[in-house]
Amino acid sequence: MFTGIIEEIGRLRRVQKQGQAMVLTVEAKTVLTDVKLGDSIAVNGVCLTVVAFDGSSFTVDVMPETYRKTTLKQLAAGSRVNLERAMPANGRFGGHLVQGHVDAMGRIVSRRQEENAVVFVVEPLQGGLMKYMLPNGSITIDGISLTLVNVSETTATVSIIPHTLAETVLQDKNPGDVVNLECDLLGKYVERLLLFRGSESSGPGSTPSAASTGGVTEDFLARHGFL
Structure with missing residues (x-):
């Protein structure tokens, strides 16, 4: 989880592409101060996992789904990127709740x-x-x-x-x-929960009832006491 407060601008040292997969090596300073393998760092708003690092850079993998859905595919060596480490439990919410999952x-x-x-x-x-x-x-x-x-x-x-x-x-x-x-x-979570309201089963893996498959409409909200 992130807050959308950028800690520094990094620079791409190396971009390796193979089909729709990528390996990015990013030059940085601030985000490396306490980095560990497996840490999450948002690169231009995309949550990525640190798979290697040294004193001046870190490396992350980009899978095809992320490649297709984000602007990371446009990056080249020398590109500048926004960087933010995942927020610690005792950190400040300087921005808002950000998942690093690009819509x-x-x-x-x-x-x-x-x-x-x-x-x-x-x-x-x-x-x-x-x-x-x-x-x-x-x-x-x-x-x-x-x-x-x-x-x-x-x-x-x-x-x-x-x-x-x-x-x-x-x-x-x-x-x-x-x-x-x-x-x-x-808003995305509220919409998803309302979509399943009234389904026969409310447990994991349940599917919406016929009445709910039309999505959230004014009529739907009125029938369920929201208006």
Whole structure:
């Protein structure tokens, strides 16, 4: 589990590809201070497992599912990446609950200056994500915990303060670039639980009843006492 507060910007020392599998070696400093084999480190918002490390870098495997679903496949030697270690049990929730499980990629539609802030508009490349986004809610972009300032039917808008821009790879991003998106997990869990409400079996492996397979609708919420 992460919080979306980037600890440092790392740089890819080596990228090894074999089909849709990858091995990444990332140069870093801060995240190496207490690293151990098997630790989780988020790379551009993707939770990856440390399989080797030395005094100046760590190595992670990228499996085909992660390759297909994230922007990691676009990385090359020299690429800069956001890095965050998994949060310790006694750590601070400086951002929000982030799993490091990317929901989809998104394309930056626009970038503009607004006084001291930089405003990014991002469009998810996969349908169905906008229902998890609401104004003043949270979203993770390339591993960065951000607040949604506006949401349309197809795009999400975030406003970046100078510190966040300077300390993350968002400073390198421009319209047309693709980023990793992870929506706030609360809405996804609520939707999934409501989908199974009323099924004959509520145990592991149960399937939704015919009445619930239509998803969460206004009628569904009214019939079950939510409206």
